[in-house]
Amino acid sequence: MLHIKCPYCGIRSQKEFAYGGDATVKRPKLNSEVSDKEWDDFVYMRKSPRGKHTELWHHISGCRQWFKAQRDTVTHEIFKTAKINEEIK
Amino acid sequence: MQKYSVFSLIKNSLSGHRNWDVAWKDPTPKKEYEVIIIGGGGHGLATAYYLAKEHKITNVAIIEKGWIGGGNVGRNTTIIRSNFMYDANARFNEFGMNLWRNLSQELNFNVMFSPRGIINLAHSDAQMNAYARRGNSMRLNGIDAVLLNREEVKKIIPQADFSEDVRFPIFGGLMQPSAGTARHDGVAWGYARQADAMGVDIIQHCEVTGFDIQQGKITGVRTSKGNIKSKKVGICVAGSTNILAEKLNMSLPIETHVLQACVSEPIKPLLDGVVTFGAGHFYISQSDKGEMVMGGDLDGYNSYAQRGNLPTIQHVLTGGLAVFPFLSRLKMLRTWGGIMDMSMDGSPIIDKTHIEGLYLNCGWCYGGFKSTPVSGWTFAHTIAQDRVHELNSELSLNRFSTGHLLDEKGIGTKTWIG
Ligand SMILES: Cc1cc2nc3c(=O)[nH]c(=O)nc-3n(C[C@H](O)[C@H](O)[C@H](O)COP(=O)(O)OP(=O)(O)OC[C@H]3O[C@@H](n4cnc5c(N)ncnc54)[C@H](O)[C@@H]3O)c2cc1C
Ligand SMILES: [Zn+2]
Numbered sequence: 001m002l003h004i005k006c007p008y009c010g011i012r013s014q015k016e017f018a019y020g021g022d023a024t025v026k027r028p029k030l031n032s033e034v035s036d037k038e039w040d041d042f043v044y045m046r047k048s049p050r051g052k053h054t055e056l057w058h059h060i061s062g063c064r065q066w067f068k069a070q071r072d073t074v075t076h077e078i079f080k081t082a083k084i085n086e087e088i089k
Numbered sequence: 090m091q092k093y094s095v096f097s098l099i100k101n102s103l104s105g106h107r108n109w110d111v112a113w114k115d116p117t118p119k120k121e122y123e124v125i126i127i128g129g130g131g132h133g134l135a136t137a138y139y140l141a142k143e144h145k146i147t148n149v150a151i152i153e154k155g156w157i158g159g160g161n162v163g164r165n166t167t168i169i170r171s172n173f174m175y176d177a178n179a180r181f182n183e184f185g186m187n188l189w190r191n192l193s194q195e196l197n198f199n200v201m202f203s204p205r206g207i208i209n210l211a212h213s214d215a216q217m218n219a220y221a222r223r224g225n226s227m228r229l230n231g232i233d234a235v236l237l238n239r240e241e242v243k244k245i246i247p248q249a250d251f252s253e254d255v256r257f258p259i260f261g262g263l264m265q266p267s268a269g270t271a272r273h274d275g276v277a278w279g280y281a282r283q284a285d286a287m288g289v290d291i292i293q294h295c296e297v298t299g300f301d302i303q304q305g306k307i308t309g310v311r312t313s314k315g316n317i318k319s320k321k322v323g324i325c326v327a328g329s330t331n332i333l334a335e336k337l338n339m340s341l342p343i344e345t346h347v348l349q350a351c352v353s354e355p356i357k358p359l360l361d362g363v364v365t366f367g368a369g370h371f372y373i374s375q376s377d378k379g380e381m382v383m384g385g386d387l388d389g390y391n392s393y394a395q396r397g398n399l400p401t402i403q404h405v406l407t408g409g410l411a412v413f414p415f416l417s418r419l420k421m422l423r424t425w426g427g428i429m430d431m432s433m434d435g436s437p438i439i440d441k442t443h444i445e446g447l448y449l450n451c452g453w454c455y456g457g458f459k460s461t462p463v464s465g466w467t468f469a470h471t472i473a474q475d476r477v478h479e480l481n482s483e484l485s486l487n488r489f490s491t492g493h494l495l496d497e498k499g500i501g502t503k504t505w506i507g
Contacts, residue, residue, distance in 0.1 A: 001400055014400060019390045019505055022344075040490040043502060044433045045340035048331040050393045073345070074393045 002076060006059045007067050007083045020056030022046055023068045023088075050074060054088050057081075090286040093197050112278060113285035118292050121318035122150045124472055125310055126325055127297045127333070129153030131162035131273070131458060132450055133325035134280035135465020136472070137289045143466070144473035147288035150319075152312060154296035158277035161327050162458065164395075164427035166350050166382050168363050168374065169459040170207050170268035171232050174223050175495050177483035178436055179230040184480055185463030186232075186267060192462060198279030201377065204269035206362035208242065210249075210412070212257040220263035227265070235264045246364060249412050257368045257411065268363065270374055276461055299336050300447070307446040323448040323472050328393070328428030330451040337444070341451070342433040342489045344504045346387045348455045349397035349405075351424040353416070355379030369408030380422060383409055387429065387455070389505045397426040429455055431504035434488075436495035439468050439481040448472050449486060454504075 002014035027042055028034040053073045058066050069081045070088045082088050091097060091110045101109055124140060126133045129151045140146045151157075169189055171182035193200050211217045217236070224234035238261045243251055251259055285291055292314070299311035300322070309318035324333055334341045355378050365372040370385040385405030388397045402424050409416050432438060432452030437460065439450050450468045453460065467481040477485070488494060500506055 001398060014398075021503065021505070022391075036490055041340065044342040044489040046331070046342070046344045046433075047335065047340060048344045048391055049335070050332050050345075053391050055391065071390070073391045076392065076394060076398070 002078065004057060004069065004078060005081045006062060006065070007081055008063045008065050009059060012059070012062060016059060016061040018058040018060045020058055020066060022048075023054045023056045048073075052079070090282070112282045113291050116290045116292065118150060118152075118290065118295065118312070118314055118317050121309075122290070123148040123319065124321045124323065125149070125317060125319040126151045126323045127310065128160070128324070128326035128329070129157035129281070129291060129293065130160040130325065130327055131277055131280070131461035132327070132453075132464045132468065133323075134277055134284060134291075135461050136323060136325060136450070136468045137465075138280045138284040138287075139466045139469035140473060141284060141287035141289055144469060146473055149284075149288075150290040150292055150317065151284070152295050152297055152310070152317070153291070153293045154313075156293050157281050157291060158274050161427040161429070161453075162277045162461070163274055164350070164425055165273055165455075165458040166372070166374065166384050167270040167273050167458060168207065168268070168372070169202070169204075169271055170265055170363075171459075172207065172209070172223070172227055172234065172263070172265045172268065174226045174497055175436075176230060177495055178497060179227060179232060181463055181467070181480050181484065182460060183230060183232050184466075185460055188462035188466065189271065192271075192276070192279070196279035196283050198275060198282060199272075200275040200279055201272040202269065203271065203377075204267050206264055206266045207268035207365065208237065208245065208262045208264045208362065209365045209367060210242070210262045211260045212368050213260060217261050220261075224263050233265060233267050235266060237262045237264055245362070246360070248359065248415055249364070250414055255411065257366075259412075270363065270376075272377075273458060276458075280465070297333065302444055305443075305445055307444055321446045321448070321472055323450060323468060325450045325468070327430050327451065327453055327457065330430045337447075339442070342438075343452055344391060344431050344433075345393055346390070346429050346431050346505055347392040347394055347397050347426045348384070348387050348429050349401055349424055349426040350382065350384035351402060351405075352376070352380040352382050352422045353419040354422050356381070356419065359415075364412075366408060366412045369411050371405055371408035371412065373409060373413065381416065381419060385409075387431075387505050388426070391505075393428055395426055395428055397424070429453070433502045433504060434494040434496040435498055435500070437464070437484050438486050439464065439471060439484045440477060440486040441471065441475070442486065
């Protein structure tokens, strides 16, 4: 069982959360010319690193906020979590 | 190579089984090969076998970082089927079914292919309609599909819960009678033994750590046992695909996730074929040893750990109990996990890459065991001829940017929900 620290509610069990995938992919700017390649990269291409991964989680059975987490994809250790507008380095 | 038969068995038993030939050798790598296959899983071993057999290319090395059969080929729940809706997937896997049917004879190794049928359960009229459509699509591609009503399902699996007041009452199901299971280790060992006999070098405990590329062409690989040259290299590493892609500076439409399975203590024969309970995220079959083999969802977050977490097992077995209440009386024997190369549309990729001489085989998600023979067959063709075969022409790497997706389930890019 993962224990995830919601930046709003504190540490809760994994069962309260839904996963949201890679938090580092950036949607191309709105109302700008977007090439097929840029769109392709945004929608489909992933690095899926072995090691540190910055990802989105949703505290769906809690405060319902989305937030970021940095987690190790081998040990599953969670290093930090942060609000969605905060950077994780 | 010594042929396996009842006579060789009797003969060797007389000498206490001390004189069997080794099934494959343990060679030191040569300086150069005509083709290098990275990854000694089912797909890599099958590729090498068909390179030698169909294309007479025997100067081949399989480079495996662990031991052959230690990856997903030895961790899966062995379901073999071709119940697909899209033409490209249906044709590809039905060609594979034909390879399965003769595989034990061809490899002179009993892979225990056992076509006992698969039933996908349905729980609403809408789902019955969807299955009718899928079954019709399958039949148009020459694949056997039978739409079963509630009574017909009950005849085949009377031990399931047929009450009407449950969350997911059984309305019926779609059956592929020719689907089944096989012994996964046997498949790896059978391909390995024949490939070795035709001259393929199976190099175990050797990790590929990098690539040598000159002017857009592959010239060799770097390994933990030194550099090895080759003008043709096939990547066949399933759950490690993203790691090698990073070394090539490539992004792929692949994410890596962990999938678990579990088996119960062995019991007497109770369940004949494979049953999937999609609504409850659960599927089950009974192994020849008598264990109930069960699985379900991914753990649901990117992972390279070849082990999973308890909540998923609890979730899967909760679904299992709903459809097969008798499971509550069984003890669980073990659980394990494997890392999955989840593609963004749930279908595989067998293609050339932008680097000349570098070929890619990946995106098997949790369904690559069934495709082991056809994957090897088409990948060998792609490498030997330097062009894709008609069967894998739509399993292309660029289908994501051109919009020609093969999204059987229509779930989009949330690979962990798949
Ligand atoms: C729990 C579970 C249940 C499953 N159930 C089914 C099922 O019922 N039906 C079905 O069709 N499929 C199923 N699958 C999926 C199936 O097992 C895989 O899709 C398939 O085995 C992948 O191909 P492979 O056999 O070549 O992979 P693997 O056996 O994983 O082979 C890849 C090999 O590459 C090696 N490798 C990786 N990196 C390197 C490197 N850098 N250098 C050298 N070697 C390297 C690995 O060590 C590994 O041996 C299941 C998988 C799991 C985990
Ligand atoms: Zn919260």
